Amino acid sequence: MTQIARTIQLVxxxxxxxxxxxxxxxxxxxPDPAAGEVLLQxxxxxxxxxxxxxxxxxxxxxxxxxxxxxxPSEAVARxxxxxxxxxxxxxxxxxxxxxxxxxxxKASDCQRLDPAIGPVQAALxxxxxxxxxxxxxxxxxxxxxxxxxxxxxxxxGAVGALVGQIAKLAGARVVGxxxxxxxxxxxxxxxxxxxxxxxxxxxxxxRLAAACPDGIDVYFELTGGDILHAALPLLNPFARVPVCxxxxxxxxxxxxxxxDQLPALxxxxxxxxxxxxxxxxxxxxxxxxxxxxxxxxxxxxxxVRSREDVAHGLDDMVSAFIGMxxxxxxxxxxxxxxx
Amino acid sequence: MTQIARTIQLVxxxxxxxxxxxxxxxxxxxPDPAAGEVLLQxxxxxxxxxxxxxxxxxxxxxxxxxxxxxxPSEAVARxxxxxxxxxxxxxxxxxxxxxxxxxxxKASDCQRLDPAIGPVQAALxxxxxxxxxxxxxxxxxxxxxxxxxxxxxxxxGAVGALVGQIAKLAGARVVGxxxxxxxxxxxxxxxxxxxxxxxxxxxxxxRLAAACPDGIDVYFELTGGDILHAALPLLNPFARVPVCxxxxxxxxxxxxxxxDQLPALxxxxxxxxxxxxxxxxxxxxxxxxxxxxxxxxxxxxxxVRSREDVAHGLDDMVSAFIGMxxxxxxxxxxxxxxx
Numbered sequence: 001m002t003q004i005a006r007t008i009q010l011v012x013x014x015x016x017x018x019x020x021x022x023x024x025x026x027x028x029x030x031p032d033p034a035a036g037e038v039l040l041q042x043x044x045x046x047x048x049x050x051x052x053x054x055x056x057x058x059x060x061x062x063x064x065x066x067x068x069x070x071x072p073s074e075a076v077a078r079x080x081x082x083x084x085x086x087x088x089x090x091x092x093x094x095x096x097x098x099x100x101x102x103x104x105x106k107a108s109d110c111q112r113l114d115p116a117i118g119p120v121q122a123a124l125x126x127x128x129x130x131x132x133x134x135x136x137x138x139x140x141x142x143x144x145x146x147x148x149x150x151x152x153x154x155x156x157g158a159v160g161a162l163v164g165q166i167a168k169l170a171g172a173r174v175v176g177x178x179x180x181x182x183x184x185x186x187x188x189x190x191x192x193x194x195x196x197x198x199x200x201x202x203x204x205x206x207r208l209a210a211a212c213p214d215g216i217d218v219y220f221e222l223t224g225g226d227i228l229h230a231a232l233p234l235l236n237p238f239a240r241v242p243v244c245x246x247x248x249x250x251x252x253x254x255x256x257x258x259x260d261q262l263p264a265l266x267x268x269x270x271x272x273x274x275x276x277x278x279x280x281x282x283x284x285x286x287x288x289x290x291x292x293x294x295x296x297x298x299x300x301x302x303x304v305r306s307r308e309d310v311a312h313g314l315d316d317m318v319s320a321f322i323g324m325x326x327x328x329x330x331x332x333x334x335x336x337x338x339x
Numbered sequence: 340m341t342q343i344a345r346t347i348q349l350v351x352x353x354x355x356x357x358x359x360x361x362x363x364x365x366x367x368x369x370p371d372p373a374a375g376e377v378l379l380q381x382x383x384x385x386x387x388x389x390x391x392x393x394x395x396x397x398x399x400x401x402x403x404x405x406x407x408x409x410x411p412s413e414a415v416a417r418x419x420x421x422x423x424x425x426x427x428x429x430x431x432x433x434x435x436x437x438x439x440x441x442x443x444x445k446a447s448d449c450q451r452l453d454p455a456i457g458p459v460q461a462a463l464x465x466x467x468x469x470x471x472x473x474x475x476x477x478x479x480x481x482x483x484x485x486x487x488x489x490x491x492x493x494x495x496g497a498v499g500a501l502v503g504q505i506a507k508l509a510g511a512r513v514v515g516x517x518x519x520x521x522x523x524x525x526x527x528x529x530x531x532x533x534x535x536x537x538x539x540x541x542x543x544x545x546r547l548a549a550a551c552p553d554g555i556d557v558y559f560e561l562t563g564g565d566i567l568h569a570a571l572p573l574l575n576p577f578a579r580v581p582v583c584x585x586x587x588x589x590x591x592x593x594x595x596x597x598x599d600q601l602p603a604l605x606x607x608x609x610x611x612x613x614x615x616x617x618x619x620x621x622x623x624x625x626x627x628x629x630x631x632x633x634x635x636x637x638x639x640x641x642x643v644r645s646r647e648d649v650a651h652g653l654d655d656m657v658s659a660f661i662g663m664x665x666x667x668x669x670x671x672x673x674x675x676x677x678x
């Protein structure tokens with residue numbers, strides 16, 4: 001019996017914010033799994049800001065999604081049929097795939113998950129790529145010390161929420177920025193941030209200065225835009241700026257108007273001995289075992305909490321993606337396709 | 340007998356490029372040296388780009404020169420009279436002082452130099468602060484590897500010439516940028532750079548791309564401006580950018596017109612996993628003994644060469660300073676006050 005996969009294809013390169021018409025849903029028959037292959041039913045797909053970058057043709061660290069192809073996504077999937085001795089029907093696996101509900105993949109591309117450890121979709125968030133991003137970005141670049149001040153935007157998002165909680169465990173004072181009072185309350189009351197500022201309220205610069213009386217030692221860059229501009233003047237000598245996202249600019253079609261602040265940034269980097277360091281999580285793949293052990297422990301002992309923002313079905317995936325880029329998600333953005 | 344010191348005072352904060360009228364020469368009587376003090380005759384004063392920063396009131400890593408005070412300068416001086424057992428008349432010392440020809444200072448502020456090692460004024464250049472800047476900036480931040488490509492502007496200046504030569508000794512390919520064909524010839528023929536581009540010739544971006552077919556792994560930032568903009572698109576993944584000067588912007592009175600390239604820089608830092616790290620040489624003071632031993636050896640074995648651009652007398656100091664900020668110097672800028 002031939003399995004049909006429903007898939008979401010990129011049919012136009014988004015100009016500015018992605019629109020529903022930049023995508024289409026298609027149905028494609030899958031081949032039968034050959035030797036060494038498995039048929040997968042996707043249970044959860046992940047939505048992450050980096051996917052927006054792949055939809056543009058600008059030079060980046062990975063090739064862009066071709067028009068007519070499905071965008072990339074990490075997925076948690078159930079094995080429906082296996083032609084490989086390493087996996088059996090019913091196994092749940094993690095796989096780098098694309099926006100679709102079924103797939104035929106090599107068994108060697110799939111990593112079996114242990115459902116006993118916790119919700120399998122955590123492999124897409126707190127125990128997955130976003131979690132390792134927060135963990136390794138702080139371990140290798142941010143290096144928050146007891147008594148230092150860390151600032152992070154998108155404070156209730158998949159990465160930001162973990163950055164703040166891990167920095168608190170390291171003894172730092174943590175100030176978040178998030179969109180709206182509900183998210184800010186979540187950051188302080190549930191995640192233990194020392195303060196969280198609403199980015200929709202005017203005068204972010206003055207409010208951030210008031211919330212950081214000793215300046216900023218680590219600014220974990222996920223957003224760019226207003227939050228970056230509020231943080232820069234507050235950076236202390238020898239502050240560290242791990243750069244792992246600039247979501248505010250992902251939809252920009254042209255550079256913002258002048259004046260050109262680039263020379264001022266270079267001067268700030270010089271006069272304050274700043275370290276500004278970009279990274280892609282794959283650089284720190286070797287930290288994965290240590291990260292999984294540590295984060296699993298933090299989760300099971302309640303030291304770290306995570307929250308999910310779940311869309312249901314491929315039909316809602318595009319709007320969930322567009323909403324995430326606008327900051328409308330509240331927690332790690334996931335798409336649930338099947339139980 | 341009271342010693343009179345001739346000194347140059349800052350009398351107006353420069354707006355844009357410093358003008359002669361921002362300074363005045365004054366004569367001030369010095370006190371007799373008290374116990375533990377020495378009377379110094381300055382032999383050499385150093386001129387360095389960082390001094391321009393101290394003439395502005397913008398927040399920086401050091402307090403600005405007050406109006407009416409003399410700007411700072413490292414100096415090589417002869418002890419004329421000593422009231423301290425540690426120094427005797429005739430000793431030659433290094434001292435952080437100001438723009439003047441005589442001084443009374445604590446002996447403990449003076450570091451005795453050994454004239455047998457080489458020209459004493461090297462303590463202001465290749466064996467001094469500019470030398471340590473190049474050495475430590477490469478050791479700790481730039482880290483050039485064999486076969487990598489390093490680019491540096493101000494390639495025949497005090498720091499740039501050493502950055503290029505040290506990187507060559509580390510096995511890197513070195514491309515300089517300098518002002519005019521004579522300096523470029525010096526960089527390639529005397530200093531051993533693989534290539535040197537004239538910044539006064541149009542289309543620096545395309546010429547730098549052609550000179551760096553494998554991209555840039557280390558961009559040592561001394562200049563900012565056109566050289567920075569030419570280097571940025573060529574930076575390879577994991578490239579390092581030690582930032583120790585942005586001389587092109589020191590005289591700027593307003594930010595350059597738009598568009599605002601800051602978000603594009605942050606995106607580049609992210610997508611290429613760049614390390615952009617500002618530093619002030621004092622951070623690496625602990626490297627001084629190792630640096631002195633290594634650099635002395637390189638000088639005596641001819642592996643590193645240095646060139647000086649000497650002005651004569653306090654009366655020429657202001658114009659030498661203004662010229663250095665415009666890139667008119669050819670080598671380490673010094674002012675010789677006495678034999």
